[in-house]
Amino acid sequence: MPKLIHAIYASSDIPGTSEHEILKFVSQARTANRAHDVSGMMLYIGGSFLQLLEGESANVNAVCRKIFRDKRAMRVILREDIAEREFPDWTMGFEAVEPLEAERLLGGSHLFTSPSSSVSIDADGARMLLSIIGRRRWQADRSGMFRAIRRAETHKGR
Secondary structure: OOOEEEEEEEEEOOOOOOHHHHHHHHHHHHHHHHHOOOEEEEEEEOOEEEEEEEEEHHHHHHHHHHHOOOOOOEEEEEEEEEOOOOOOOOOOEEEEEOHHHHHHHOOOOOOOOOOOHHHHOOHHHHHHHHHHHHHHHHHHOOOOHHHHHHHHHHHHOO
16 A cells, blocks of 8 residues: 655745635646645635645655745645545645634634744644644535535546
């Protein structure tokens, strides 16, 4: 059985990026992840992205290499082996989170005072925030819409 990993990284948004451009970026991430059988979760928090990618080591590494060609400030927060995927049914879950909500979930750590501030989040905080918001998002969608999207996207390419 191939080794599974997850990688978490943070990056700053380019100032002036519109909501439409962010959603286009998420769509591109989903396409790249689907092509490499990578799943994950992305948060947009006050001008910063926090993203978890998971899958076979070689596939996650390939997606990360492509991402890190970008000119934005980026930092790998964590890369480790995992027993199973946390977001197996999502090519890329996405949630825009208010900075105050993120700080509340992390215990008021004041990490999100500027767009580049989440780049300094530690591994435990990043993992916890992605997990809490990802699970909350999944539970809120009892219809299974995201599973249906993943299946439809997977079968579209066949």
